Amino acid sequence: MTYTALLSLAILRDDFLRLDRVGLLDFIRSCQRTDGSFSTVPGSNEMDLRSLYCAFAISAMLNDWSAVNTDRAITYIASCRTYEGGYGQAPFCEAQGGTTYTAIASLFLVPRDSATSPLTSAERELTIQWLLSNFHASGGFSGRTGKDADACYCFWCGATLQILGAGDLVDKRALAKFMVECQFKYGGIAKAPGENPDPYHTYLSLAALSIYSPASVMNPDNINTASWILDPLDPLLNARQDTAQWARRYIPATSQGRDA
Ligand SMILES: [Zn+2]
DSSP: OOOHHHHHHHTTTOOOOOOOHHHHHHHHHHHHTTSSSSSSSTOOOBBBHHHHHHHHHHHHTTTTTOOOOOOHHHHHHHHHHOSOOBBBTTTOOOOOHHHHHHHHHHHHHHHHOOOSSSSOHHHHHHHHHHHHHOOOOTOBOOOSSTOOOHHHHHHHHHHHHHHTOOGGSSSSSHHHHHOOOHHHSOOOOOTTTTTBBHHHHHHHHHHHHHSSOOTOOOOOOOOOOGOOOOOEEEETTTHHHHHHHHHHSSSSSTTTTTTO
């Protein structure tokens, strides 16, 4: 909730003058558990990689990592990695596209020397291969091995490939055609063709299209390309680039960058 609230305020171009940054850092600190994972609220046993990602995204927006034990958190992320190259929501869970996104995005949100990578080249390669193995001829991604394609995974898997520098391996035209087929005749986008639309799948489909804009590669057979041109997305924060820049500029405690 805190992560989405901060981004929602950034979308509204709030100046964040009333943001209780000290309280925010205390809250994040109190959510981290001894194994490095994060609970949804302090003291709760309810935890998975989504909470960890939110804590990392908030730290990135604050440009302040003092509330996070990153070494422990990164060790926890590694413990969620599976033999397939994806990540489960907790140790020993099946690899899933959504939690793989939260794991990889978290690893790449941590400030680091530009010459270093949070994954070995073998790990990166295996993760890319697993994500691509979930890409279907229909243009959609499935979230787990052997499952049907689902529009939301076009973002979860597609954004992860983009973060890993493998976005050029995604067939943008096929992905956009899948989205067209998932589009409901009265508006909105469903998880699969013929299903009912909902805001979750509609948003994530548009987010995927923002990363994989079909405009430059698509010959408009039956697709109105003009309506699919969307502003580029920051795949790490899952927000439009201009919103992510606003957040990174105005949420940090110092006035650094505000006059840039
Ligand atoms: Zn879905």
